[in-house]
Amino acid sequence: MTNPVRWLFSTNHKDIGTLYFIFGAIAGVMGTCFSVLIRMELARPGDQILGGNHQLYNVLITAHAFLMIFFMVMPAMIGGSGNWSVPILIGAPDMAFPRLNNISFWLLPPSLLLLLSSALVEVGSGTGWTVYPPLSGITSHSGGAVDSAISSLHLSGVSSILGSINFITTISNMRGPGMTMHRSPLFVWSVPVTAFPLLLSLPVLAGAITIISFGSSVIQRCIFPFCLDPVFLDFLFGLIIWFIFLFTIGGLTGIVLANSGLDIALHDTYYVVAHFHYVLSMGAVFALFAGFHYWVGKIFGRTYPETLGQIHFWITFFGVNLTLFPMHFLGLSGMPRRIPDYPDAYAGWNALSSFGSYISVVGIRRFFVVVTITSSSGNNITRANIPWAVEQNSTTLEWLVQSPPAFHTFGELPAIKETKSYVK
The missing domain is CATH 1.20.210.10 (Cytochrome c oxidase-like, subunit I domain)
Structure with missing residues (x-):
């Protein structure tokens, strides 16, 4: 830079x-x-x-x-x-x-x-x-x-x-x-x-x-x-599995909203907020984290610290669930969205949801720690320690070039042919 x-x-x-x-x-x-x-x-x-x-x-x-x-x-x-x-x-x-x-x-x-x-x-x-x-x-x-x-x-x-x-x-x-x-x-x-x-x-x-x-x-x-x-x-590891699970929760809550009778009651409540955040925050963002952890070795040419990565995932996973899941109950109780104040009856679930958001921030900070350590002091990737056992399992081209890739990745265009391992 x-x-x-x-x-x-x-x-x-x-x-x-x-x-x-x-x-x-x-x-x-x-x-x-x-x-x-x-x-x-x-x-x-x-x-x-x-x-x-x-x-x-x-x-x-x-x-x-x-x-x-x-x-x-x-x-x-x-x-x-x-x-x-x-x-x-x-x-x-x-x-x-x-x-x-x-x-x-x-x-x-x-x-x-x-x-x-x-x-x-x-x-x-x-x-x-x-x-x-x-x-x-x-x-x-x-x-x-x-x-x-x-x-x-x-x-x-x-x-x-x-x-x-x-x-x-x-x-x-x-x-x-x-x-x-x-x-x-x-x-x-x-x-x-x-x-x-x-x-x-x-x-x-x-x-x-x-x-x-x-x-x-x-x-x-x-x-x-x-x-x-x-x-x-x-789009894309434990991250992928939980991404699919959480994305599915968002989909299932969407089925409830597809019922016109229920939607009359739940429309513009915190149930809707919980639904689309499970699709976006829990779906798209966790898929983005999964893709980063899969390809970070290719981008930086270094391996990420596995333990810190696990800590980042579990803190973030717990935090966002604690933030968003109580919103279902707030919506079912009738709390409208986009209001800055509410009756005391909603105080418990809102306090729990806010506490979850603070935990999520700690998890996101941990992610940037992982990025910093990986880019500055991670172990260099060599042919002996290519991640994901790609020597045996990879069917794609990105792990067949050096990590990180050269400014011009291919000196000559690769010829792809089908083999038992699919790509050679």
Whole structure:
């Protein structure tokens, strides 16, 4: 990271993937801080740290959601993991459009600045992450806060569209000799499966929020849920097993909400908050952690400390479950979402949920300790200690090149042929 100009103008897929990871980590930390502020306010009935400023509470909820979805999950999982892994996994020298890849990332920092600046315009954008009218209309937010947030989503949407085009073109046209789609790893399949819906839905989202920007609520309420589904179509050890388990809990609670009679009672309660956080926070984020622990040896060329990794997982796993599971009971008891105060009857479960969020922060800090130790003092990976027993079990290309990969991964394109071990 010693040469800023290199990172600013780089078209190398590994450099850009690293930038996506760093950006996602920064946005994730900011979003986590906002969520902790929310839980601190809800730790007890009555006004707490926000001093009765309920609009600020709504602004925190809105910023937390946007940061986590559009600036952490999507950039890290699709941009970071995809850029680092896809060209290596398919035997390509780089992405199909390297300069497009560069601008796809550099649209995100100004987009993030626009989102953060929206909180500083008058009373901020307190619309919630769905930006539904009339709350997002001129009668409720007369200043430019909502417009600034919408402009932020436009920029991040353009970034995702350009990235999707790049991934689809790369996987379709730049696979190495013999690398058919049948031989491509499952991760490679997951990227276009995600990119195609993004390509179709993000223009729809852009149209919907543009309608809001011009003060009309026409069909936006119906369009928005359709636009966000592709973010759930993504990716990947004990981490994977628990990711599947937790993702399944989110799915099962979603079945309950599919019952129209129950949904009338549970809609806009904390049951819904628990449901989609089990899908996103417990699903997407744990899959992201799993992918990191699997490929961190390839990225840094060093092994991660197994014991610290286990500690990070169990603290985080316990913390997020303690945060989110009580929300089911709050919702079943009738506690509405997006309220900064509540009757004393809900105090017990809210205190437990807030305590869980503090534990989660400890787990996330432990993750950054793992990253720091791995990048600076982990054991170097050699042919003798390649992780995951890939000498016997690997059927993919990334472990057949040096760790970390050279700036230009392949001196010549690898020829892939089917053998008993699948790829040679």
